[in-house]
Amino acid sequence: MNRLGSANSPYLLQHADNPVDWWPWGDDAFAEAKRRDVPLLISVGYSSCHWCHVMAHESFEDAAIAAQMNEGFVSVKVDREERPDVDAVYMTATQAMTGQGGWPMTVFATPDGDPFFCGTYFPRDQFGRLLASVTTAWRDQRDDVLKQGAAVVEAVGGAQMIGGPRAPISGDLLAAAAQGLAKEQDQTYGGFGGAPKFPPHMNLLFLLRHHERTGSADALEIVRHACERMARGGIYDQLAGGFARYAVDETWTVPHFEKMLYDNALLLRVYTQLWRLTGDLFARRIADETAAFLLRDLGTAQGGLASALDADTSGVEGLTYAWTPAELAEALGAEDGAWAADLFRVTEPGTFAHNSASAPIDGAADRMKGVEHGKSVLVLARDIDEADPAIVERWRDVRQRLLTARNGRPQPARDDKVVASWNGLAITALAEHGVLTGSAGSRDAAVALAEVLADRHLVDGRLRRVSRDGVAGEPAGVLEDYGSVAEAFLAVHQVTASPRWLTLAGELLDVALARFGSGDGGFYDTADDAEKLLTRPADPTDNATPSGLSVVCAALVSYAALSGSTAHREAADAALATVGPLIGGHPRFAGYAAAVAEAALTGPYEIAIATTDRTAADPLVEAAHWSAPGGTVIVVGEPDRPGVPLLADRPLIGGASTAYVCRGFVCDRPVTTPGDLADRLGQSPTER
Numbered sequence: 001m002n003r004l005g006s007a008n009s010p011y012l013l014q015h016a017d018n019p020v021d022w023w024p025w026g027d028d029a030f031a032e033a034k035r036r037d038v039p040l041l042i043s044v045g046y047s048s049c050h051w052c053h054v055m056a057h058e059s060f061e062d063a064a065i066a067a068q069m070n071e072g073f074v075s076v077k078v079d080r081e082e083r084p085d086v087d088a089v090y091m092t093a094t095q096a097m098t099g100q101g102g103w104p105m106t107v108f109a110t111p112d113g114d115p116f117f118c119g120t121y122f123p124r125d126q127f128g129r130l131l132a133s134v135t136t137a138w139r140d141q142r143d144d145v146l147k148q149g150a151a152v153v154e155a156v157g158g159a160q161m162i163g164g165p166r167a168p169i170s171g172d173l174l175a176a177a178a179q180g181l182a183k184e185q186d187q188t189y190g191g192f193g194g195a196p197k198f199p200p201h202m203n204l205l206f207l208l209r210h211h212e213r214t215g216s217a218d219a220l221e222i223v224r225h226a227c228e229r230m231a232r233g234g235i236y237d238q239l240a241g242g243f244a245r246y247a248v249d250e251t252w253t254v255p256h257f258e259k260m261l262y263d264n265a266l267l268l269r270v271y272t273q274l275w276r277l278t279g280d281l282f283a284r285r286i287a288d289e290t291a292a293f294l295l296r297d298l299g300t301a302q303g304g305l306a307s308a309l310d311a312d313t314s315g316v317e318g319l320t321y322a323w324t325p326a327e328l329a330e331a332l333g334a335e336d337g338a339w340a341a342d343l344f345r346v347t348e349p350g351t352f353a354h355n356s357a358s359a360p361i362d363g364a365a366d367r368m369k370g371v372e373h374g375k376s377v378l379v380l381a382r383d384i385d386e387a388d389p390a391i392v393e394r395w396r397d398v399r400q401r402l403l404t405a406r407n408g409r410p411q412p413a414r415d416d417k418v419v420a421s422w423n424g425l426a427i428t429a430l431a432e433h434g435v436l437t438g439s440a441g442s443r444d445a446a447v448a449l450a451e452v453l454a455d456r457h458l459v460d461g462r463l464r465r466v467s468r469d470g471v472a473g474e475p476a477g478v479l480e481d482y483g484s485v486a487e488a489f490l491a492v493h494q495v496t497a498s499p500r501w502l503t504l505a506g507e508l509l510d511v512a513l514a515r516f517g518s519g520d521g522g523f524y525d526t527a528d529d530a531e532k533l534l535t536r537p538a539d540p541t542d543n544a545t546p547s548g549l550s551v552v553c554a555a556l557v558s559y560a561a562l563s564g565s566t567a568h569r570e571a572a573d574a575a576l577a578t579v580g581p582l583i584g585g586h587p588r589f590a591g592y593a594a595a596v597a598e599a600a601l602t603g604p605y606e607i608a609i610a611t612t613d614r615t616a617a618d619p620l621v622e623a624a625h626w627s628a629p630g631g632t633v634i635v636v637g638e639p640d641r642p643g644v645p646l647l648a649d650r651p652l653i654g655g656a657s658t659a660y661v662c663r664g665f666v667c668d669r670p671v672t673t674p675g676d677l678a679d680r681l682g683q684s685p686t687e688r
Contacts, residue, residue, distance in 0.1 A: 008466070008473050009079040010415045011047040015056065019066035022077045025086060033074040033111035039138050040113065041073040041131075044090060044105040046081045047415040048258040048308040050317050051121045052104040057315070058124040065128055072135040073108075080105075081307055081419060082466050082475050085526045088537040089156065094118035096155040108134050109149070113534055115156075116149035153534060162518045162538045167580025169573070169597040171214075177587035177594050178210045178219055184588065189251050190226035192588055196256070198246040199230060201266035202542050202591030205630070208273050209598035212629040220277065227274055231286045234351065234377035237321070238344060239403040241289030242297065243267055245311075253379060254351060257318045257412070258311035261298055262545045264290050265425040272433045273630060281385040284437070291433050291442050294426055297414075302470035303452040304418030305426050313412045320409050322375035323402075324350070331405035332398060340398050343384075346376040417468045420457045420477055421545070423449055424484030431491040435625050443495055450492040453485055454504060461507065479525045479548025482512040486555035490562060494635055497614065499643025505559055512552050513571060521574035523549045540579045546592035549575055554596045561606045561633045563645050564665060576600065599631020603663035605681065607632060610639040610650040611657040620657045623674035627681040 003023050004016040015022055023029035025042075033040050043060075045052035059065045069075050080087035080103065087105070093115040095101045101120065106127075108117040122130060137145055167173060181203055184192045192200050204223045211219040230236060233252030235244045242264050244255035268290045275283035298305040313319040323346050329337030340346070352375060384395050427446045434443030456472050457464045463477030463485060477485075486508040493501035515527040518538065525537040525548050540549045553572050560569035576597055583590040583597060607624050614636055624634050635646045652658050656672045661680045671677050 004077060008417070008468050008471070009047075009082050010413075010417060010468075011045060011052075011079040011081070012077050014047060015060060015077055018056070018060045019063050019070075020060050020075050021066075021070045022075050025076055025078050025083060029074055029076045030111060030113060036074065037111070038073055039116075039134065040107075040109040040111060041069060041075045042078060042090060042105075042107040042109055042115075043075065044078040044080050044087050044107070045103045046079060046308070047413070048260070048310040049103050050256065050258070050311040051102075053312055053315070055104050055121050055127075059122070059127050062124060065124060065131070068128060068131040068135075072131060072138075074111075081415075082417070082473065084465075084480070085478055085530070085533060085537055088525060088539060089534045090115060090118065092156045092537070092539075093152050093534075094120070097152060110146065114146075114149040115152050115534070116145050118152075157535050162522050162524070163520055164578065165581050166521070166577045167584060168577050169580060169583075169601055171601065173580055173584045174210060174594060174597060174601065175214070176584045177590070178207060178216065180585075180587045181207065182218060182222060185222055185225075186250065187225075190222075190229035191252070195250045196246050196248050197250055197252060198544075199235070199243055199263055199267055200226065200588070200591065201263065201270050202546060202595065203588060204270045204591075205266070205273070206587075206591050206594040206598060208270070208277065209595050209602075209630040212277070213598055213602050223270070223274060224278065224280070227271060227283060227286070231271075231282060232380040232383075234379045236286070237293070238378040238380055239399055239406060240293060240297065241286075242293035243290070254377060255318070256311055257321060259293075259297075259309040260544075261294070261305055261307050261419070261422045262425055264294055264298075265422065265429045266545075268294070268426075268429040269432055272429070272436055276436055276626060282383070285385055287433055288437065288439075291430060291439065294430070295441070295445055300416055300418065302467075304449065304456075304467065305423050306414050306416040307419050307422060308415045310412040310414070313410050318375075318377070320406065320412055322351070322377055324348075324374055324376070327405075328402070331402055336394075336398055336401075339394070340402065343381055343395065343398075344376070344378040345381045346378065348374065350374040351376040351379075417466045417473075418452070418457075420453060420463055420465050420481040421484035421551070423453055424481070424486075424488035424551075425545070427453075427488035428484075428491045431488075431495050435495065446488075447492055447496060450488060450501065453488070457481075457485070458504070462511065463508070476527065476530055478527075478530075479512065479516045479523055480545065480551055481548075482508050482516070483548055483551030483553075483555050484546070486512070487551055487558065490555060490558045490633075493562065494633060497635055497637035497641060497644055497647070499641075502559075502562060502643065502645075505555060506563065506565075509552070509555055509559055509568065516548070516552075520578075521571075522578040523552060523575065540582060540593070541586075541589040542592045543589065549579060550590075550592040550596060553593065554599075557596060557600050557604060557631070558633055561604055562635065566665070572596075572600065595630070599629075602629055602631060605629065605632040606646060606662040606665075606667075607634045608646040608650050608660040608662075609634070609636040609657060610647060610652050610660070611636060612638060612652070614638075618657050619674045620659055620672070620677060623677045624659060624681075627678040629681070 004012045090107045091101045097118045106119045107115050109115045207219040207223050235247045235252045235255045242259050245258045248254045271283045271287035311317050325341045328340045427449045430442045430446040463481045464472040465475045465477045466473040486505040489501040489505040516523045553575050556568045556572035579593045583594045641647045658670045659677045661668050
């Protein structure tokens with residue numbers, strides 16, 4: 001009997017009609033495996049994962065394969081986005097056994113959950129042979145299987161990074177990190193490394209802050225180059241905005257089409273800050289379009305932002321997004337169709353046969369299962385933002401008409417569960433975008449999303465990780481949820497000057513320190529009273545999303561600056577020291593931690609602006625937001641506003657709005673003009 005029909009996870013519900021007797025993760029599945037004396041088959045994936053869909057169609061929907069699974073195993077489906085703790089434990093095991101990981105993840109384990117054989121995607125015939133081999137080994141070579149499981153468990157336990165070396169944050173350490181990234185930069189196409197190529201949002205955020213602190217022109221140019229190439233590539237949706245998860249080639253041309261909330265939230269911050277620092281029109285456009293994508297395409301009816309759009313449409317990856325010259329002509333007419341084909345590099349051979357230089361993209365067609373040859377992904381062949389106004393207007397008209405035509409096609413599915421940590425990342429990004437661009441829509445959305453998390457995900461002082469259809473799920477929040485949501489609440493506190501958000505952030509951080517702290521400055525990813533797993537995960541590396549440790553450090557640094565709590569700052573410094581060696585030696589896997597370290601090393605600045613009218617467009621407030629380096633905390637409100645420590649004892653000078661600039665809890669004399677404030681911050685006020 002398949003038991004997934006009552007699940008709340010869209011991923012599990014995708015498998016509710018499989019002939020496999022799936023169980024959700026839980027004690028009942030373990031008990032059933034013990035009762036039947038058979039192994040567990042734990043399959044981990046997520047709803048927008050292309051190869052998860054492929055394995056489902058090939059194997060889990062196949063009656064013969066399902067019969068093998070039902071006879072020899074208790075099969076358990078896990079949504080990695082809903083249970084990142086379970087995913088982390090078994091991913092460590094998979095990497096220990098195979099040297100690599102990914103999704104779908106396939107784990108064979110004892111009835112106690114100890115893994116003894118791990119892998120990722122298996123084609124149908126290979127998977128069938130593997131099932132038969134594991135069944136035979138469990139029956140005839142049980143002792144060897146158990147020994148293998150014990151060895152894997154030992155390897156997983158040894159992979160924990162609690163109690164490792166320390167390196168206090170310093171300018172030299174962050175300079176080494178920036179230099180390490182510069183060495184790995186792809187100087188031709190931007191970003192780091194080769195194919196597949198992921199948007200390095202956290203590393204770019206670090207480099208922007210490093211540029212602000214040190215004046216490094218190289219750091220800024222690395223960011224600008226990567227951002228321009230990504231935004232002109234196929235990884236960026238040239239019609240609707242929003243970035244795909246990654247590109248299968250080094251040129252950013254062929255995307256893996258799934259769009260994730262967390263990528264777009266982090267990239268929104270990067271493009272917003274790049275525009276603040278450079279005034280580049282393309283950066284402002286991409287920031288605006290990404291914010292619009294988040295709210296338009298991921299907003300749910302009950303509030304909150306959905307987690308992802310699928311890579312596939314009707315079982316074909318990229319079906320919604322690819323075009324032929326004939327399709328452009330049909331949508332636009334012959335003249336505009338030919339113009340669009342040239343601008344968006346749509347050719348008769350198609351993207352999947354040729355790249356922009358008319359050379360084959362290695363393996364792209366094989367990786368794009370189902371997308372027919374002759375189709376092209378839209379890329380921007382040349383700069384448009386600085387073009388003649390008439391060309392820009394034509395481009396805007398063509399984009400809208402193509403988007404209207406595309407909206408008439410079958411659309412990718414949407415995973416509409418609301419993930420606390422990813423919504424937290426989006427709130428912080430929208431708050432920054434709203435403040436800097438003056439977008440009331442972004443500011444209001446940030447506040448509204450914070451209300452959703454506070455009212456729906458915060459239950460009896462503890463966070464729930466997911467909600468769907470307005471109902472919070474059972475999985476407990478992990479460390480990244482506490483850190484991201486606390487950081488988001490602090491961003492909203494700065495936007496609103498409401499003490500509620502500062503109080504809630506402090507309460508979340510107190511839970512993080514008490515329940516997740518390791519006792520040596522570091523953090524575990526699960527609480528001390530959470531479900532006991534094979535091992536207690538503690539991964540400080542920044543990968544697809546910031547690590548729990550990194551976002552908790554970010555929130556601790558900001559909270560200390562906003563509240564005056566030295567204890568929280570000391571906790572942040574101790575935690576950052578645990579990832580210091582990672583920042584210095586492997587900066588690509590510590591981008592968010594390095595960005596937080598830059599803010600901590602800068603101070604961060606604490607700016608209080610006392611005013612009698614928060615609604616007016618105050619030049620002093622604008623100067624603060626434009627001149628202050630990343631990581632600065634800024635609160636605007638009436639003097640001595642109750643519950644807002646940064647505004648305590650901050651009188652108006654001469655009846656005018658007055659700015660107080662502090663660092664490390666030490667303040668300069670107050671100023672009342674934008675120029676004086678910019679001087680305090682070491683920058684000249686910039687007009688946009």
